[in-house]
Amino acid sequence: MRRKFIAGNWKMNGLKAQLGEVESIAGAASDNSGVDVALCVPFTLIAPAVAAAGSMPVGAQDVHAAQSGAHTGCISAAMLTETGAGLVIVGHSERRADQCESSGDAWAKALAARGAGLHVILCCGETEEERDAGQTEAVVAEQIAAIPGDAHGDWLTIAYEPRWAIGTGKTPTEDEIAATHGAIRAKLGELAGKEAADTIRILYGGSMNPANAAAILALSDVDGGLIGGASLTAEKFVPIIEAAA
Ligand code: PEP
Numbered sequence: 001m002r003r004k005f006i007a008g009n010w011k012m013n014g015l016k017a018q019l020g021e022v023e024s025i026a027g028a029a030s031d032n033s034g035v036d037v038a039l040c041v042p043f044t045l046i047a048p049a050v051a052a053a054g055s056m057p058v059g060a061q062d063v064h065a066a067q068s069g070a071h072t073g074c075i076s077a078a079m080l081t082e083t084g085a086g087l088v089i090v091g092h093s094e095r096r097a098d099q100c101e102s103s104g105d106a107w108a109k110a111l112a113a114r115g116a117g118l119h120v121i122l123c124c125g126e127t128e129e130e131r132d133a134g135q136t137e138a139v140v141a142e143q144i145a146a147i148p149g150d151a152h153g154d155w156l157t158i159a160y161e162p163r164w165a166i167g168t169g170k171t172p173t174e175d176e177i178a179a180t181h182g183a184i185r186a187k188l189g190e191l192a193g194k195e196a197a198d199t200i201r202i203l204y205g206g207s208m209n210p211a212n213a214a215a216i217l218a219l220s221d222v223d224g225g226l227i228g229g230a231s232l233t234a235e236k237f238v239p240i241i242e243a244a245a
Contacts, residue, residue, distance in 0.1 A: 003035065003036050003223075004036070004217065004223060004244040004245070005035070005036040005037075005038075005203060005223060006036070006037050006224050006241050007040060007059070007089075007157075007224070007227070007231075008025070008037075008039040008227050008228075008232075008237055009092070009226055010039065010231060011094070011228055013232055018045075018232075019045075021232070021234050022039060022052040022058075025231075025234050025237055025241075026053040028234065029055075032241050032242060032244075032245040035241060035245045036224070037057075038057040038058065038059055038086070039053065040060060040061050040087065040088070041059075043075055046058055057087055057119075058086065059085050059088050059118075060075070060080050060087075060088045061089045062088070062092075062095060063075060063077050063088045063112060064077075065108035065109045077115065077116030077118055080116065081117060085118065086119060087120070089159070090113065090123070091105075091123045091143065093161060093166060094166070103143045103144075106123075114156075119155055119156075120156050121159050121226065122144065123205070125139075125140065125143075125161040125165075125206070126162055126164075127163045127164060131162065136162075137180065140183065141187050144188070145191070147191045147196075148191075148192065149191070149192050151188070151192040151196045152195065152199055153196070153199030154199070157200065157223075158184055159203040159204075159205045160177075160181060160184060160203070160204055160205065161205035161206050161226060162206050164206075166205065166206050167229060171206055171212060171216070172206075174216070177204055177216060177222065178219040178222070181221035185197055201223035201224060202222065203222075203224045203225050203226045204216050204219075205227065208240065209236065210240055213244070217244050224244060227240060
């Protein structure tokens with residue numbers, strides 16, 4: 001039985017002035033102990049957010065694949081663990097678009113993070129053109145194809161995030177979400193076997209909000225959500241946590 005997992009992605013938002021929101025969200029996380037909750041914040045806010053979050057895990061939104069070296073401006077997995085981070089998002093579509101990251105890059109980052117003991121949220125999702133061309137399942141399958149045979153839900157979570165749904169207020173239909181999650185679950189089984197398919201959680205991401213969360217979270221093979229805009233305030237994020245509980 002997979003526990004529901006609600007993760008917030010603050011993107012490039014959040015100064016120390018917003019630590020009160022972290023505290024309120026962490027309070028809701030401890031009030032709803034049947035659901036796992038985490039918040040991925042900018043690098044600069046990780047250490048103060050860890051201090052404010054109590055037992056709620058705080059994560060990063062990217063990591064470099066190398067352990068150290070000549071990579072100006074980058075952050076290694078060991079550096080993240082030293083700040084107190086417990087998880088990291090890799091392969092987010094905004095990084096694939098803005099920083100030209102490939103599925104190979106995302107996977108190299110995932111392995112580095114795993115090596116440092118971080119939980120990994122690996123994002124996948126199609127563009128609107130790919131969706132219109134009926135390529136959603138093929139695109140997503142390529143994006144997760146590097147998952148190794150020993151993958152397990154202890155260290156890996158998948159986030160299915162249609163690119164065209166992120167920050168747009170648009171979402172796929174419930175049938176489409178359930179079908180794509182089912183296809184991802186089947187692909188996990190092919191790549192890594194039944195244990196992986198049974199334990200790895202598949203989150204939906206893309207314009208999830210307090211109004212649509214309960215219906216999306218009730219769909220088969222949806223094990224939680226990766227939430228951007230609606231995770232920035234406790235007012236919007238807490239109802240989503242409660243919908244998952
Ligand atoms: C995200 O950034 O992963 C995301 C899903 O954003 P939003 O909820 O704002 O669409």
